[in-house]
Amino acid sequence: MRMHSLSSRSRAVVCGTAAVLASVTAVTGTSLTAAAQTNNSIQGSFSLFAVPGTFHIQQLAVGSGGTMWFVTPQSQLGMISATGQAALTGVVLPHGNVPAVIAGAGPEGVWSYGQSDTATYSKGTCALDLVTSDNVVHPVTLPAVAAQSFCGGAAVDGSGNLWVSLSNQCGSRTCGQRVSLVVEITPALTVTLFPPPAPGVRAGPVAFASDGAIWALGGYPQQQLGRYTTSGSSTGIQIPTGELTGMLARPDGTFWGWRPILCIGQTSEFCLRVSRFSAGGPTGSTYLFPVGISLNGPDQLGVSTDGSLWRAGAERSEPDRFFRMTANGAIDRSAAFPTAGGSGLRDDGTLAVSGSSAIWSSAQTSSGAEYLVRFQPL
Numbered sequence: 510m511r512m513h514s515l516s517s518r519s520r521a522v523v524c525g526t527a528a529v530l531a532s533v534t535a536v537t538g539t540s541l542t543a544a545a546q547t548n549n550s551i552q553g554s555f556s557l558f559a560v561p562g563t564f565h566i567q568q569l570a571v572g573s574g575g576t577m578w579f580v581t582p583q584s585q586l587g588m589i590s591a592t593g594q595a596a597l598t599g600v601v602l603p604h605g606n607v608p609a610v611i612a613g614a615g616p617e618g619v620w621s622y623g624q625s626d627t628a629t630y631s632k633g634t635c636a637l638d639l640v641t642s643d644n645v646v647h648p649v650t651l652p653a654v655a656a657q658s659f660c661g662g663a664a665v666d667g668s669g670n671l672w673v674s675l676s677n678q679c680g681s682r683t684c685g686q687r688v689s690l691v692v693e694i695t696p697a698l699t700v701t702l703f704p705p706p707a708p709g710v711r712a713g714p715v716a717f718a719s720d721g722a723i724w725a726l727g728g729y730p731q732q733q734l735g736r737y738t739t740s741g742s743s744t745g746i747q748i749p750t751g752e753l754t755g756m757l758a759r760p761d762g763t764f765w766g767w768r769p770i771l772c773i774g775q776t777s778e779f780c781l782r783v784s785r786f787s788a789g790g791p792t793g794s795t796y797l798f799p800v801g802i803s804l805n806g807p808d809q810l811g812v813s814t815d816g817s818l819w820r821a822g823a824e825r826s827e828p829d830r831f832f833r834m835t836a837n838g839a840i841d842r843s844a845a846f847p848t849a850g851g852s853g854l855r856d857d858g859t860l861a862v863s864g865s866s867a868i869w870s871s872a873q874t875s876s877g878a879e880y881l882v883r884f885q886p887l
Contacts, residue, residue, distance in 0.1 A: 857879075
């Protein structure tokens with residue numbers, strides 16, 4: 510194990526339903542910048558691919574070379590071919606009460622994380638694993654100081670290293686510690702510990718940015734950013750926005766961040782308050798993303814090569830479709846998802862942006878039949 514002292518791939522994220530509901534706040538008239546909410550349509554073509562009826566898709570992820578991966582609600586790992594055919598690999602990722610999450614995938618394999626909790630009120634420990642091309646699961650052994658920990662978020666850097674934010678799950682009231690860490694794990698399973706972005710037990714989202722560094726949010730009650738590379742870290746970087754539950758990097762070096770809110774009087778009961786900001790920069794712009802939050806699975810967002818933020822879902826009783834938020838907060842919409850067997854499709858809360866800029870999601874008919882939905886913007 511290495512330990513650093515404090516010193517100066519695919520952009521997609523998963524938000525768990527429990528974490529979303531636990532942090533919901535009501536939107537107020539003064540908390541948002543007026544966004545240019547548009548009705549512009551996104552021109553493009555749809556393709557539908559039937560998913561075998563033996564499983565459903567919980568999360569989508571893009572790997573190297575355009576390879577697509579997925580996880581089922583039972584943490585089964587699957588792969589999607591270039592022709593859109595989904596199939597299980599036979600690997601079951603370690604998990605507890607909630608499914609495992611794919612943090613990234615590349616030539617080194619598929620990285621996953623999740624809590625090992627199996628009891629109703631247990632938080633378990635953060636389980637980290639690398640699945641290599643031979644479908645062998647290689648578990649990561651964390652050092653004692655990080656072993657009893659809660660996963661805050663994870664991402665993979667350009668060298669195939671996994672970075673994870675960890676919180677001490679028991680806090681000050683039970684074990685006298687308020688420890689959080691950022692951990693780097695190489696494909697050889699070498700573990701390096703870094704200090705957290707800010708003191709406190711709450712570890713937050715992690716993103717791989719265009720500068721080649723990993724950025725992580727953490728701290729409580731005030732969040733701060735940390736910037737990490739294999740040679741060291743810079744922490745305590747202020748963010749010019751409120752507390753965030755999700756974060757993705759944009760190609761220009763800025764970030765999208767968000768938190769769930771109760772959208773009183775808006776087109777969705779629960780939606781997202783989205784901020785675009787620079788690390789350590791002035792106050793950024795904040796917008797309303799009025800697409801309903803998935804209450805039956807993950808809530809994935811993705812960033813395309815032009816820096817736009819994508820979601821899939823619906824606005825109240827409207828059909829499900831893809832939504833694109835541009836840099837100035839304008840929201841464009843695709844046509845409604847195609848029907849399958851005469852039935853409309855309801856989005857699962859999944860989303861991935863492929864290397865060809867195609868937008869993918871999974872959706873179900875009223876009878877439970879599942880399809881992969883692929884949209885290629887023009």
